[in-house]
Amino acid sequence: LDGELFVFHDHKVDFFASQRRSLMNDPLKIMLEAKRMPACFTAFDILYDKDRYVNEEPLMKRKQRLTKIILQENERFSYSRFMEENGILLFEQTKQLNLEGIVAKRKDSRYVFSKRTKDWIKCKHWEEDDFVLCGYIEKDKGILSFVLGQYQKQTLIYQGHVTMGASQQFLKAYTLTKGPCPFNIIPKGNEETIWLMPEQVCVVSYMERTPKGGLRQPLLRGFRNDKTPLECQYKE
Secondary structure, three states, X not given: OEEEXXXXXXXXXXXXXXXXXXXXXXXXHHHHHXXXXXXEEEEEEOOEEOOEEOOOOOHHHHHHHHHHHOOOOEOOEEEOOOOOOOHHHHHHHXXXXXXXEEXXXXXXXXXXXXXXXXXXXXXXXXXXXXXXXXXXXXXXHHOEEEEEEXXXXXXXXXXXXXXXXXXXXXXXXXXXXXXXXXXXXXXXXXXXXXXXXEEEXXXXXXXXXXXXXOEEOXXXXXXXXXXXXXXXXXXX
């Protein structure tokens, strides 16, 4: 079977709770967390049945196999449902429920191992906000990671990094002045940062904010000059 492990918290999937569970190695902590927020598994595809691979069969036929094989579901194990119509409506409803989104799949699609195809498309809900560009970290192969901040009233606070979309071209297109760290203290893991004066505002899309103050799957959309850094206020 192919599926997804997840942890429910407050009636929805908690990505960060799942991530924390995957990093645990203390048997006692795992046992306590399993009782508090048990891990669950939802199967959405079948790759092998009895004595042969079935990944070359069309998706809808594999879905039929899946429902026949899973004889009983419970709160820890289930298979995913699907809708053949009204995909846009379903997508909008997931937004109202503050869920990540949906996956659209071709009915006749085969299961392809270790490769992404256009037969399956993730349709995600993105948040977007304005941040202050506070510096950048130079990584291997010319990759940059921009350090972000937002204000809490008059105090600039650290808001993590964005790497996707960040490039040397962005830096060259704007006049940016180097300066001291604009935060009260240098955030852990940012000791090699090339700090900039907090003068430039950038637009970043992301899935959600992390418990540690960063962004999940951030993507730099661009810079903007019609907004001052102080207007980039952190929203609780």
